[in-house]
Amino acid sequence: xRSLAVVAALAATSxxxxxxxxxxxxxDAVEWLERIYSASERLSYRGxxxxxxxxxxxxxxxxxxxxxxxxxxxxxxxxxxPREIIxxxxxxxxxxxxxxxxxxxxxxxxxxFPFRRxxxxxxxxxxxxxxxxxxxTAGRDCQAIILVxxxxxxxxxxxxxxxxxxxxxxxxxxxxxxxxxxxxxxxQLAIGGSIDNELLRxxxxxxGGGWRVEDHAAAAVDLEEFGWTINELPAxxxxxxxxxxxxxxxxxxxxxxxxxxxxxxxVFIEPLGVRAQPPQLGISRQGAVNIYSRELxxxxxxxxxxxxxxxxxxxxxxxxxxxxx
Numbered sequence: 001x002r003s004l005a006v007v008a009a010l011a012a013t014s015x016x017x018x019x020x021x022x023x024x025x026x027x028d029a030v031e032w033l034e035r036i037y038s039a040s041e042r043l044s045y046r047g048x049x050x051x052x053x054x055x056x057x058x059x060x061x062x063x064x065x066x067x068x069x070x071x072x073x074x075x076x077x078x079x080x081x082p083r084e085i086i087x088x089x090x091x092x093x094x095x096x097x098x099x100x101x102x103x104x105x106x107x108x109x110x111x112x113f114p115f116r117r118x119x120x121x122x123x124x125x126x127x128x129x130x131x132x133x134x135x136x137t138a139g140r141d142c143q144a145i146i147l148v149x150x151x152x153x154x155x156x157x158x159x160x161x162x163x164x165x166x167x168x169x170x171x172x173x174x175x176x177x178x179x180x181x182x183x184x185x186x187x188q189l190a191i192g193g194s195i196d197n198e199l200l201r202x203x204x205x206x207x208g209g210g211w212r213v214e215d216h217a218a219a220a221v222d223l224e225e226f227g228w229t230i231n232e233l234p235a236x237x238x239x240x241x242x243x244x245x246x247x248x249x250x251x252x253x254x255x256x257x258x259x260x261x262x263x264x265x266x267v268f269i270e271p272l273g274v275r276a277q278p279p280q281l282g283i284s285r286q287g288a289v290n291i292y293s294r295e296l297x298x299x300x301x302x303x304x305x306x307x308x309x310x311x312x313x314x315x316x317x318x319x320x321x322x323x324x325x
Contacts, residue, residue: 032131036168038166044067044191048189050184051182071087072087074200084204104216122236126151132144135170141164144159151236158170176308231318251271269319271299282294283309288306
């Protein structure tokens, strides 16, 4: 089951610009994409949404406030295993009451939920983008935008944005056979207005001690200084950032984030000796998320992203070990 942390993870890419758009209809569709990204950054809202992948359906509640102090969010699972995510600007706390664990991440930026910013010129090179019909979701008229990949290294998408605000209210992801592999959709949504701060407070933080804290602070670094690099990437993908993350017990994990402007893939590099269980090598999948792991120089290299299996395999395969600087 994909956790809420996947929804809230991965850093932003770069600022929006419109370029290389020829047809008038395409230009209009790209402008709608810009509205989606702008709305996801600047709007406050609260609502209930459904996330579906394979035969599993999860329902969650989200509250987001953007004001002079920055961004605050609260995500809570309404079914399945209890879990909650609290975000204050670039700090994220994930409460897992079943194990009395709090996972803390810092330094990953303030990615808007549910979509991150995108580099529009790169997107227009990798996807054919067009407007669809005006549809209706959660009692709101929404404009459909369809993104068709130009190769088999990325998924297709159908997005639907609230006509009044531009906020994304539905997103569907399709594989190369046209089968839907993931669906996100609001079932109830209120945009703007006064939002009670109590709705942003954790229901678990006030329960006192006993929580085991796992702090996974991230800091930008040049991994080539530690001997790691990434060679030729699949067409359209480029390196966005490199990080070192605290994995606890005195160990750290390297992370390389690559993106095609829309889809993002994280590559994690960790020593094999620190794992309690033998790693699962090769390909695995959770909904639209594909995972590929390989061993390299006594390290485990794992690529994770909402892209086809071939993409994560090739991205993990591009990682190389060299003599540290």
